Amino acid sequence: MWRGFWTLVARAARGPRRSCTRQGSGAPVPGSGATIFALSSGQGRCGIAVIRTSGPASDHALRSLTAPRDFPPARSACLRLLSPPRSGEPLDRALVLWFPGPQSFTGEDCAEFHVHGGPAVVSGVLQALGSVPGLRPAEAGEFTRRAFANGKLSLTEVEGLADLIHAETEAQRRQALRQLDGELGHLCRAWAKTLTKLTVKCGSWSAGRGFAQERM
Structure with missing residues (x-):
C-alpha cells in the first residue's frame, strides 16, 4: 500500500x-x-x-x-x-x-x-x-489525456477535474477546485522534497556507519 x-x-x-x-x-x-x-x-x-x-x-x-x-x-x-x-x-x-x-x-x-x-x-x-x-x-477522456500528455495538466489536476465534473455538493466542489488549482500537487511536491532529503541523510548515515565498522 x-x-x-x-x-x-x-x-x-x-x-x-x-x-x-x-x-x-x-x-x-x-x-x-x-x-x-x-x-x-x-x-x-x-x-x-x-x-x-x-x-x-x-x-x-x-x-x-x-x-x-x-x-x-x-x-x-x-x-x-x-x-x-x-x-x-x-x-x-x-x-x-x-x-x-x-x-x-x-x-x-x-x-x-x-x-x-x-x-x-x-x-x-x-x-x-x-x-x-x-x-x-x-x-x-481523450481530451484530458492529451492535456496531460502535453503538460497542460498534472496527474492531481486531472483527478481534480474529474472530481469537479462529478461534484454534487458544495464541499465536493470546493475540494475538487482546490485540487484542480494544484493544491494537492504542491503538497505532494513538498512531501517528495522532504523524502529526498531524508533519503540522502539516511544514505550518508549508512555509508558512514559501514566505513566505521570496516575500520574496527
Whole structure:
C-alpha cells in the first residue's frame, strides 16, 4: 500500500510535463495524433451545446464548416453559419472559437462550435465533422489525456477535474477546485522534497556507519 502511495506522490511531485511550443497554427505538434472531435457539453436537449476538436486538422475542420467566411481570430467568438463541406446545406448559426496550440486546453490546435442544443443540430454538426478528412470521434477522456500528455495538466489536476465534473455538493466542489488549482500537487511536491532529503541523510548515515565498522 505504501509503495503505491509514494509512487503517486512522486508522480504528482513531477508536475505537468513540458510540451513543445510553437507559434502560429496548422502544423502538427510533434507527437500529436489524429484530430479528434466530441460533444463536450451534456447529452440531451439544451439551449447551447459545445462541440470541440483537438489536433492538427482543427483549423481545416473549422474552415470546412464555415466556408466561405473569413477564418476567426484566435480566442474570439464569431458568429458563423455552419454547413457540411459536401452538401453545403445550412446546419445552424453558431458561435465558433479558434484556440491555436499550445495556448489551448490540450496544448494542440483546438476549435469550438457553440451550437443550439437540439439533438438534430448536434447530430448534424457531429456528422459534418466526421466527414472532414483527418478527423475521428474522440475516445472517452481523450481530451484530458492529451492535456496531460502535453503538460497542460498534472496527474492531481486531472483527478481534480474529474472530481469537479462529478461534484454534487458544495464541499465536493470546493475540494475538487482546490485540487484542480494544484493544491494537492504542491503538497505532494513538498512531501517528495522532504523524502529526498531524508533519503540522502539516511544514505550518508549508512555509508558512514559501514566505513566505521570496516575500520574496527
